[in-house]
Amino acid sequence: MRTPPPRTDRRPAQRASRHARALSAFALLAALASAPTAAQGTLDCQLEFNLAGWSVFYKTASGSGTVSCNDGQRLAVKIESRGGGLSFGKSRIDNGVGEFSGVGRIEDVLGTYAAAEAHAGAGRSSKAQVVTNGDISLALAGTGQGWDVGVAFGKFTISR
Numbered sequence: 001m002r003t004p005p006p007r008t009d010r011r012p013a014q015r016a017s018r019h020a021r022a023l024s025a026f027a028l029l030a031a032l033a034s035a036p037t038a039a040q041g042t043l044d045c046q047l048e049f050n051l052a053g054w055s056v057f058y059k060t061a062s063g064s065g066t067v068s069c070n071d072g073q074r075l076a077v078k079i080e081s082r083g084g085g086l087s088f089g090k091s092r093i094d095n096g097v098g099e100f101s102g103v104g105r106i107e108d109v110l111g112t113y114a115a116a117e118a119h120a121g122a123g124r125s126s127k128a129q130v131v132t133n134g135d136i137s138l139a140l141a142g143t144g145q146g147w148d149v150g151v152a153f154g155k156f157t158i159s160r
Contacts, residue, residue: 045069045109047098047138047158049079055087059152065096067158073106075160083115083154089147093127096142102135113138113156123147131156 045067053061061081068074100109113131128141138156 043069043071043103045100045103045106049096050094051079051096052092053081054090055152057084057087059083059087059154067106067109069106075106078159080157083152085152087152091144091146093142093144096140098138098140101137108136110158115156116153
């Protein structure tokens with residue numbers, strides 16, 4: 001009588017693979033976002049943020065963050081994401097990151113960015129997205145908790 005091979009738990013490997021794919025997607029999105037506008041801005045700026053929200057046809061999320069640039073400037077910001085579409089769910093992103101391109105001065109990051117996304121997730125998930133505001137692009141990535149499914153279009157606003 002043969003004994004079956006020992007069972008292995010594939011979940012940690014699947015999580016690692018999912019995170020590696022999200023980081024690869026973020027790197028690609030950041031490279032694509034910065035390529036056409038790199039000559040227009042001189043600052044390298046990053047956004048660190050937390051965001052939580054919900055959606056039932058109308059998608060809404062809010063949070064806060066800090067923009068820091070390579071010239072030493074820092075700016076505390078509020079973040080709001082609003083939009084509509086076929087979207088249902090509740091989610092939270094903790095310790096999200098973003099890379100700006102096309103920034104001439106730190107105040108340039110303030111404003112409303114156009115956003116479009118398709119999403120599906122349950123439990124712990126990763127997300128990457130690029131939003132634009134004129135010549136400025138922002139590549140966002142983060143991991144968090146929640147469940148959601150759908151397609152949404154709208155705006156991503158950064159304010160003081």
